[in-house]
Structures are given as structure tokens and as C-alpha cells.
Amino acid sequence: MQSMIERVRAHLSTLGITLQFEANPPATQADVDEAQERLQLSLPASYVSFVTQFANGFDLAWTSPKDKVFGTFTMEPIASSVEGLLGMRDWRLYSEKAARQYGFPYTDDPELAMRTNARMHHWLPLVRIANGDFLSIDLNEDHFGQAIFDKHDWLDGGSGDNGSPLADDWPTFFEAWSRVCFVHPKSYYWPNILQDTGVEWSSPEFLNRFRLGKDSIR
Secondary structure, eight states: OHHHHHHHHHHHHHTTOOOEEEEOOOOOHHHHHHHHHHHTSOOOHHHHHHHHHTOSSEEEEOEETTTTEEOOEEEOOHHHHHHHHHHHTTTTTOSHHHHHHHOOTTSSOHHHHHHHHHHHTTEEEEEEOTTSOEEEEEOSGGGTTOEEEEOTTGGGSSSSOOOEEEESSHHHHHHHHHTTTTOOOTTSOGGGGEETTEEOTTSTTSOGGGOOGGGOOO
């Protein structure tokens, strides 16, 4: 993972942009055990490997005023992600009774919204986007370890679904995002570049000059 960071740093440097990156020390097995105990859920091996071998959270930032885009985000340490998931249970209609009483009246399919809401209790938030959306991993058995996009206002309209896939796991998503220097979409709206199978990395929402390798155009 560090080699990916250095590739991004080198590419941005050719564009006159400075990458700021501060990583926490890797998590310990005790950190992982405590997290699983608190959640009463298992954590995916791919995520555990990421936080124990690379970094237990980090801050990454760069900006390009010329292009009016940026690549700024914070990945939470494992303990903070656990706090986030547990805290969400206090306001995400954790009980089926509360969910039934609310009824998800603004969605097209309230029954689908009921099932979505139940699934969200097993989503571990890793990165908070500025508008309140999250990049998370799914701890439900049927999509265990999948990196997903958690849209904060999903219940204010739409189908009643949420949790669009980003990649099969967090390291795969991290690597793919690194190939566009962790730039955010030009619209700053991730749903614009999400497909059923994951992120449309070829989208013009990601400027070519921030692509690593042969596709880079300055």
C-alpha cells in the first residue's frame, strides 16, 4: 500500500501538487480482537490485513485550485469505525418495531427500505465524505467484506435501496482509487460514477491528468 502512496506522490509532484499523508501505526491483533468483541461480528481478513500491515487509519490530502478538484479524505482507525457503527445503531431504527413505525414513507418500496435498514446495522464506516455519505465495508454474511457506498439521505427518496458496491473489498477499492490519485469526482457526488458492479473509473468525472500510467494526460 505504501508503494501506491509513493506512486501518487510522484505523479502529483510532476503536476506541481504536494501530497500530504500521515498514517497511524498499524493496528495490533489486540485492537482487532477488541473491535470484534465490541461488535460481536467478525472483521474481513482483507480489512484486518490492511489495518495491521499498513496503517490503522490515516489522513491524506492534496488540492489543485487550477482544476478545482481535490483528493482529501481521512480513513478512521479501527476503534473509531467501531464507535461509528455502534453509534449509528442509536439513530438508524435499530429495532424492527421502530422501523415499522417509521415506515419509510418517502421511498418507492418501503419493504425494500426495511430490509436495507436492517442490513445497514452491519456496515462498518471507514471514510466520511464531506456531505455525510460514507465509504464502508459490509459485514453481512452475503456480501462479507465488500466495500460499499452508504448514501446518507437514501431514505428521503428513491427506490429504498442503499449500499452501492465500490469493490470486492477495501484494499481493492483503495488500489483502484490510487490509480486516479484519490481524486474525488468533479461533481463531488459519488453516485454519479457508481454502477451495479462498482465504480466507473473511466468516467470523465475523474480528470485524465490525475490518472497514473499511460492514460495520464497533462
